[in-house]
Amino acid sequence: MSRKLLLAKDHVPGIRSYDVYRANGGYASVEKALKTMSPEAVTEEVKKSGLRGRGGAGFPTGMKWSFLAKPEGVPRYLVCNADESEPGTFKDRYLMERIPHLLVEGMITSSFALGANTSFIYIRGEYFYVSRILEQAIAEAYANGWLGKNILGSGYDLDLYVQVGAGAYICGEETALLESLEGKRGNPRIKPPFPAVEGLYRCPTVVNNVETIAAVVPIVNDGGEAYAAIGIGRSTGTKLISASGNINKPGVYEIELGLPVEEFLFSDEYCGGIANGKRLKACVPGGSSVPILPEYLVCKTATGDDRLMTYESLSDGGFATGSMLGSGGFIVYDENQCVVRNTWNFSRFYRHESCGQCSPCREGTGWMETVLRRLEKGMGNLDDIDLLVGVAKKIEGNTICPLGDAAAWPVAAAIRHFRHEFEYHVLHAEKVKDPKHGHKEPIMPVKPAPVVA
Amino acid sequence: MSNEQGVKKFDPEKRKTIRFSEPALESIQKIIQRYPAGKQKSAMLPVLHIAQAESDGWLSPEVLDYVAEILGLLPVEVYEVASFYSMYNLKPVGKCVLEVCQTSSCWTRGAEDVVEYIGKKLNIKAGETTSDGMFTLKTVECLGSCGTAPMLQCGAEYHENLTEERIDNLIERYRKEDRRRNYTDLDFVNSN
């Protein structure tokens, strides 16, 4: 069994309530930080832990915190990113719904470290009922003296609020989130200035993912070094993985970073293998924005090493043969799933979610979706495949925010590894007109012949 | 940009008749208190959710104008936000909006069959409302419930691991209870 830091108490009945949470050691990190540590010392532990942002980008959290500008007399803010809209990702919802006090506790300890006296949890609007659970937990925390004025007699004040969004994936991008929290459309800002200098209300702001903030609790309780002792290399600690698709046991799993992908995918402790005795065809290991891997690159890297659940191993081989850990949204496809249809599905998502500010993204996502739909319906031609590659290239790196890249990468990766399946959609147009054609005649990925030097 | 519905025409006579309930106005004042002085625009999204729940599930130009007045903003500041976010309806909808996720993980587990089944059962297509105004069927993108696919959302409620039987039951229950479902409903929290 893998060590659990965030979900260790997940099985305890009633852990959603304050009394049970507290009786199980809850709020110890707030006591420790406020009574025995300076804000700088808390930040130091987070640095030592090697914790990297769990929202997708993997930026070292301690370093992000130390970039926060601290001009005299200007308020600073901590904003928790609970927008969780990356397809395939549902870990933050699980954590907030089941152990809401863990996030509240993390917010208090982290706000103390950053010197923020007002903090927000921005949660996607669809999670409205989860926002109620959080508000209930926050009210309990106020009632028990963990929030408000002069917490634990330390002289530190903190108010914590939940803000609901209203349906827009782009508001997960941190500057769009801040715009939205200011009551505007979710248009990402041009950076710099970064939020650490000019964030919410143009004041210095840290934006962190739910899981990142929750991880601060065990880091402060047990020390940064104990956290860093888990994992491999620069992938320290544990990670929540949202597992979905054609597997026997979809769900949220807390793993120690470094777990072999093969074990995660096939052992009964985690995904339990491919459902209905089917064959594995492909896997998107880190949410819809990361490159898809064909079956032969899921459990092994191109050089034949075991693929591990770490930032480094999942991206081993770069985009040619690797992918990314991303948000930990692990989506599995069996032999019956059509990669062209799935790529179209993702491109429809990005077209819908583009905020429309930059032309390469606005026009490019629309164009890719149109061409992919045409191919998927058996109405495309062979030139369409290279056309897609060309459009994806023109978007990449030419936009204000990374949504453009996130839309382009999955298309480029699908064509890189599954070109024959795209060609099949042109050459066997009659067959693919049936949206369930993959169930009749599975198309498996073809491993390229090794290049002999 | 998620909301492509277009805004309806403004009716000054209708505007004069609009007023939210006292509890709604009270919660709005509480929400405004969260933000620093002068930053009441931050209340926009939560207030629009309340406005929608107060206005039969959709935001007419008159309601948006009223929200602008409450928040001390220009009407255009409210219009441009309401039209950006996909959870705000700018046209009338049924009492129960069935929002079926169509994104990848749900799609691999039969989301398309769910839409087809509900469509046949209610005799409507995605985007349409039943003639009795009870149900609207909508396809939406990932709702963070991919591990319990296929799924749909109706108001605050998540319905997961859908089967035909579960769909039958929930539609029957909604028909029987015959009330509007809002995102802001509270009852789902404790039943869950």
Ligand SMILES: Cc1cc2nc3c(=O)[nH]c(=O)nc-3n(C[C@H](O)[C@H](O)[C@H](O)COP(=O)(O)O)c2cc1C
């Ligand atoms: C289009 C887009 C969507 C994003 N969605 C989320 C999200 O839902 N949740 C999240 O935590 N980060 C999301 N991010 C990443 C955030 O911009 C930001 O990097 C993150 O919240 C920082 O927190 P972390 O360092 O703790 O990961 C998204 C980024 C982009 C470009």
Ligand code: SF4
């Ligand atoms: S890349 Fe797309 S989503 Fe991001 S700012 Fe530009 S148009 Fe908006």
Ligand code: FES
């Ligand atoms: S793909 Fe349907 S809830 Fe995520």
